[in-house]
Amino acid sequence: MSDTQLSPSAIARLEEIRIAAESAIDKQAALGPDVDITRFKTVSEQQKIDSLESLEKQVKETVIHSGFMADESDRSASYFQMDRTPIYERVQKAFDDAIEIMSTEDALRLWPEEMLEKYWWRAVMPDKDKYTALVALHQTEGYFIRVKAGRKVEKPIQACLFVSESNVSQNVHNIIIVEDGAEANVITGCNVHVDVKEGLHAGISEFYVGKGAKLTFTMVHNWAEDFSVRPRTGVIVDDDGVYINNYVLLTPVKSIQSFPVAKLEGTNSTAVFNSIVYGLKDSHIDLGSEAQLIGEGSRSEAVARTVSLDESVVYSRGRLIGRTNDCKAHLDCRGIVQSPNSTQWAIPDLASEGAPGAELSHEAAISPIAAEEIYYLMTRGLPKDEAVSMITRGFVNIDIPGLPDVLRKQIDKAIEETSKEAM
Amino acid sequence: MTSDTTAPLLDIQDLHVSVGDREILRGVDLTINEGETHVLLGPNGGGKSTLLNTIVGMPGYRVTQGRVLFKGVDLAELEVDERARLGIGIAFQRPPAVRGVKLRQMLEVAARGELDDEAIATLDEELNLGHMLARDVNMGFSGGEAKRSEMAQLLAQMPDLALFDEPESGVDLDNIAVVGGAMNALLKGEGRISERRRSGLIITHTGHILEFVNADVAHVLYNGRLACKGNPLDLIDEISSHGYDACVECKLCQTLS
Ligand SMILES: Nc1ncnc2c1ncn2[C@@H]1O[C@H](COP(=O)(O)OP(=O)(O)OP(=O)(O)O)[C@@H](O)[C@H]1O
Ligand SMILES: [Mg+2]
Numbered sequence: 001m002s003d004t005q006l007s008p009s010a011i012a013r014l015e016e017i018r019i020a021a022e023s024a025i026d027k028q029a030a031l032g033p034d035v036d037i038t039r040f041k042t043v044s045e046q047q048k049i050d051s052l053e054s055l056e057k058q059v060k061e062t063v064i065h066s067g068f069m070a071d072e073s074d075r076s077a078s079y080f081q082m083d084r085t086p087i088y089e090r091v092q093k094a095f096d097d098a099i100e101i102m103s104t105e106d107a108l109r110l111w112p113e114e115m116l117e118k119y120w121w122r123a124v125m126p127d128k129d130k131y132t133a134l135v136a137l138h139q140t141e142g143y144f145i146r147v148k149a150g151r152k153v154e155k156p157i158q159a160c161l162f163v164s165e166s167n168v169s170q171n172v173h174n175i176i177i178v179e180d181g182a183e184a185n186v187i188t189g190c191n192v193h194v195d196v197k198e199g200l201h202a203g204i205s206e207f208y209v210g211k212g213a214k215l216t217f218t219m220v221h222n223w224a225e226d227f228s229v230r231p232r233t234g235v236i237v238d239d240d241g242v243y244i245n246n247y248v249l250l251t252p253v254k255s256i257q258s259f260p261v262a263k264l265e266g267t268n269s270t271a272v273f274n275s276i277v278y279g280l281k282d283s284h285i286d287l288g289s290e291a292q293l294i295g296e297g298s299r300s301e302a303v304a305r306t307v308s309l310d311e312s313v314v315y316s317r318g319r320l321i322g323r324t325n326d327c328k329a330h331l332d333c334r335g336i337v338q339s340p341n342s343t344q345w346a347i348p349d350l351a352s353e354g355a356p357g358a359e360l361s362h363e364a365a366i367s368p369i370a371a372e373e374i375y376y377l378m379t380r381g382l383p384k385d386e387a388v389s390m391i392t393r394g395f396v397n398i399d400i401p402g403l404p405d406v407l408r409k410q411i412d413k414a415i416e417e418t419s420k421e422a423m
Numbered sequence: 424m425t426s427d428t429t430a431p432l433l434d435i436q437d438l439h440v441s442v443g444d445r446e447i448l449r450g451v452d453l454t455i456n457e458g459e460t461h462v463l464l465g466p467n468g469g470g471k472s473t474l475l476n477t478i479v480g481m482p483g484y485r486v487t488q489g490r491v492l493f494k495g496v497d498l499a500e501l502e503v504d505e506r507a508r509l510g511i512g513i514a515f516q517r518p519p520a521v522r523g524v525k526l527r528q529m530l531e532v533a534a535r536g537e538l539d540d541e542a543i544a545t546l547d548e549e550l551n552l553g554h555m556l557a558r559d560v561n562m563g564f565s566g567g568e569a570k571r572s573e574m575a576q577l578l579a580q581m582p583d584l585a586l587f588d589e590p591e592s593g594v595d596l597d598n599i600a601v602v603g604g605a606m607n608a609l610l611k612g613e614g615r616i617s618e619r620r621r622s623g624l625i626i627t628h629t630g631h632i633l634e635f636v637n638a639d640v641a642h643v644l645y646n647g648r649l650a651c652k653g654n655p656l657d658l659i660d661e662i663s664s665h666g667y668d669a670c671v672e673c674k675l676c677q678t679l680s
């Protein structure tokens with residue numbers, strides 16, 4: 001982008017972001033193992049495609065695990081990024097005037113003043129740590145999705161960030177704007193090609209939920225065993241807005257550390273975080289969420305279910321910060337450790353900052369399935385392994401709104417396999 | 424596995440059972456033939472539930488002597504689920520709540536997956552399951568609801584031997600009739616295709632359930648053994664007027680060795 005047509009304030013803002021990022025490029029994150037970001041080159045360019053059907057068969061099969069369908073009949077819009085290139089962006093006809101979907105860099109080119117003023121590094125700070133700095137300085141696209149005011153789009157919008165090479169870092173910057181009174185259901189999958197081993201995904205996501213708007217954001221991660229993942233997510237919710245975050249991780253990963261923050265600035269705004277996490281092999285998983293209850297009447301709930309096996313280490317965090325008298329929030333995190341070599345931490349964190357009326361609570365538990373429950377099912381004729389898998393499935397089967405069937409089945413299958421393994 | 428049609432359905436021989444290091448059952452002998460319904464009486468803590476839990480194979484109930492044969496098979500060789508599939512079913516006194524597993528799923532499991540919507544509707548109608556079907560089994564169920572849910576699971580399973588642990592305790596008068604109706608349907612095969620009569624063993628303190636279910640004989644479990652047996656209603660009368668201590672000495676009881 002040439003700076004010539006930009007206003008002085010926009011130029012100053014870009015400069016401010018750059019300086020902040022440069023100051024943080026060596027700054028270790030507060031949580032999670034440190035990743036040496038200098039080891040990776042940035043992802044390469046790829047060929048654009050005209051149809052998702054023309055994706056390589058193996059790619060299609062991989063992405064379907066995160067709910068991304070090459071057949072778009074049940075989708076309102078799609079974005080597919082291969083390595084650094086947005087190879088496919090399309091809004092289905094019926095939603096042409098309701099949805100905008102493109103790469104964030106295109107959005108910045110199209111509406112630089114608006115983007116810089118309202119959305120570009122406004123919900124996540126570029127100098128938070130080295131990963132935000134990396135994206136700010138070496139961004140490799142990312143998706144921009146806007147749902148227009150008043151448009152309630154039920155059919156999911158799908159976005160996929162795919163990595164096909166080893167030893168690279170994909171540094172995406174995503175922005176979703178759900179304007180006043182609009183509704184959107186976004187399913188995003190992050191996937192890597194079956195042959196990919198090492199790599200880094202640094203993903204900045206900034207979501208803006210307007211007045212009376214609702215965003216259901218479902219993310220299914222499907223990483224490689226040697227992949228490091230550092231998403232940084234900030235969500236700002238306006239009056240009566242609702243943000244629902246569903247997160248599913250069912251495959252091994254080298255390490256992931258993510259701690260999305262929802263700022264409930266609006267009156268009666270709501271944030272809900274649901275997560276289902278399977279810790280497999282030697283995955284290091286550090287996940288949580290923070291809700292800042294700022295607007296009067298704001299509400300939040302976080303439900304996390306974690307099953308850990310093998311040598312996995314899982315941290316399940318949750319932070320609620322009450323900053324207004326009339327606010328209420330609850331954390332519910334439960335874990336089952338199914339291997340003697342696995343470790344789980346449940347770390348709930350509550351704070352009332354000058355809000356005597358704030359009602360914040362949590363329930364955290366790590367415990368095995370009670371033998372009594374297994375035997376109860378067995379007295380109805382179910383073999384032990386099936387009883388364990390049924391109860392485990394029930395344990396993680398939290399009511400996740402907007403979860404597509406294919407994902408539900410995927411979760412069931414993963415549970416089936418892992419609970420057999422655990423016997 | 425051998426199964427001898429002339430052998431009793433359930434044959435308990437000199438059964439000794441310990442829980443922890445306490446011996447609860449000290450030589451129980453009991454035979455139940457196909458089509459018979461027996462009643463088990465006895466004071467609180469006497470070991471009635473222990474006997475049922477031992478038959479179904481719940482962990483923690485250690486058989487130290489004697490054996491239990493079902494259809495001629497020594498149950499010691501079988502896991503809990505294998506016993507169930509061989510034809511033993513139980514309605515627990517206090518079933519555990521299982522988070523995330525719905526009553527509907529329990530019914531499907533009990534019926535070995537052969538339960539269509541119509542069959543579920545029939546059970547619902549019979550036992551007034553309503554909203555319980557979609558709830559986590561026993562999670563927050565009232566006392567009476569839990570009993571109806573247990574009964575529904577037994578009806579879905581249709582075991583050859585049904586063990587009922589205090590099916591009427593905590594159940595209101597209207598619902599006793601509902602539970603009793605279900606037990607009858609199970610034991611007498613009423614309205615069902617199967618001609619074969621099933622067998623039952625019912626633990627009761629009050630005998631109220633016997634207004635709805637005919638039982639052939641009652642036993643009193645006392646001091647770890649079946650101290651006497653007799654007509655169910657007569658025995659309950661005797662116990663309610665004179666207590667267990669007197670009952671096991673009385674003339675109503677057919678003498679045991
Ligand atoms: N799982 C267990 N753990 C510890 N003790 C047990 C267990 N099961 C039974 N017991 C003990 O064994 C004894 C017999 O208990 P049981 O439940 O069989 O009695 P019951 O005859 O069914 O009594 P009630 O009429 O009160 O139901 C009691 O002292 C009880 O506390
Ligand atoms: Mg009992």
